[in-house]
Amino acid sequence: RHANAAALGMRETCPECEMDIRWIFTWFDPDLERQAAESMFEAGATVVITGADTPGPVQVAGERGLYGVGYDSRNACDVDLEHCLTTPYWNWGPEYVSIVTDMMNGDFVGEDIYFDVDSGSLGLLGFMEGQEILPSVPESVIPQVQDLLAQMEAGDFTRFDVFTGPINDNKGEEIIPAGVALTQSDLEGIDAELGASLGREGCTICMSWLAEGIVPDAEIPQ
Template sequence: MPRKLMLSLTAIFLMILSACSSSPTSTTSTTTAPASSPAAASTAGTTSSTPTQTEKKLPRVAFVYIGVPGDGGWTYEHDQGRLMMEKELGIKATTVENIPEGPDAERVFEELAQKNDIIFGTSFGYMDPMYNVAQKHPNVKFLHATGYKTLPNMGTYMGREYQSAYLVGMAAGKMTKNNHLGYVGAFPIPEVIYTINAFTLGAQSVNPNVDVSVVWSNTWFDPATEKQAAISLLDKGVDVLAAYQDSPAGIQAAAERKVWGIGNDSDMGRFAPETYISNPKWNWGPYYVKTVKSVMDGTWKSEAYFGSMKEGITEMAPLGKNVPADVKELIEKKKQEILAGTFDVFQGPIVDQDGKVRFEQGKKMTDEEILGTTWFVKGIKGVIPK
């Protein structure tokens, strides 16, 4: 910056001192407030030698992914949520991809806990590894997607995807010609089981004659394995195929047979536009923004968050271009009932696949009962491995 030759040595010294005091410290683990914030406001034009306000340090945030954002499904939507959080809060988060559930995850969480203030783990199998690490780092906030274990510094988060799954099931029940639906499940855990149940109940609500055959891939993201599981159901003659995995392999296999397909997690219509019906879709951004903000303002508390369609964390992807208008109207009406709170997916009577009445007429399942579901509803063909 140019200086006038006649400035005294004392004035030069004061200006240099002031400039040095307002410069942020450069580190690899600290993210500072963006230049547009008051903390980083420009001091151009002032002649005061008083040091400017120290830039406010933002929390260091990390995300651990089971797959890659390019999966087009689960990890993609979490990454979209991260990007929204970064844009709104001016934070650049760390991401670690392709981390398997188990010992590797615990090692990664331990390493991240030494460098970050908030850590999001985005897969069910991360629960115990994260829990173990959280106990050793009480000053770090840990958030686990889809789990049920909490600590004072560890919370869980999930959405009522079963609400959108019910609506997609309604579409499947209207679109089928032979009343045989198929569903490829990822792992036999409550999250997947109650989603399949909701899908089935939705289909039965518009077509009492449908049945749903279920097979398990035991994968979250393995397109080859998931395609083979889908083919096994297509070979049995199902004419609508749904899948609970992170890849579009199931709807692609269905499209090859000219069978209606239903994806998961993200809008997968682009993978099979002619035969696509819809699928449940996630929207994690608002949750990530809210959670990080609460840590920043000191109001964060550990909780088991279970968001709904009304809160926007889960929704139904747009219905495919070849879904009839009357089906779209029917589903939209039911969607509005869910949003208004006048309809509950898991309200009795609910009968399991063995004919046992699980919930009597009018009785609603509690969140604990939903999250602990280990049984199939009537109309599902398939077993839940022990």
């Protein structure tokens, strides 16, 4: 999901750009994260984005005078504010308050919780109220980012809008037809058998593909 969303966003401002992937199969391995970033830059990348938990890839970007996007923490850019473009991060406070309030009122029901930016639980470093945009962000894309973020904060653009067709895969085949949006089960890759055990429909366009913009020879490991 993250890689596909990143590729689709990349193509919004750079239609000719391509994104490659390095699979590291872990949320936390500082050495492996750095190695993956170094491999990307050695292959010709100018920007690296990570889905793991350390700022190592951003640090590698700075060491090479190139650019990185952090992940997970608003502090991910602290290692090199000059070469870090931004980082999406969690703000767990609102979700914790909601859960504890429900528990205190006797209304809590254990469930698979997903939320969007309008919950107040997600942020984008440099673009939230009271924050300064980081110096390496191109001025030309700032209004576009601010406009889309405003839509997200208002609840007018959600994770389902990100994956509304038409969308092709990285082989050029149409995956999501025009006007069709993925379901939550699609986003999570919940098949029919698992969906039945969870009491919901299984996926019909399961997230087992890579989006256009990702290099054609990239594949999801089996």
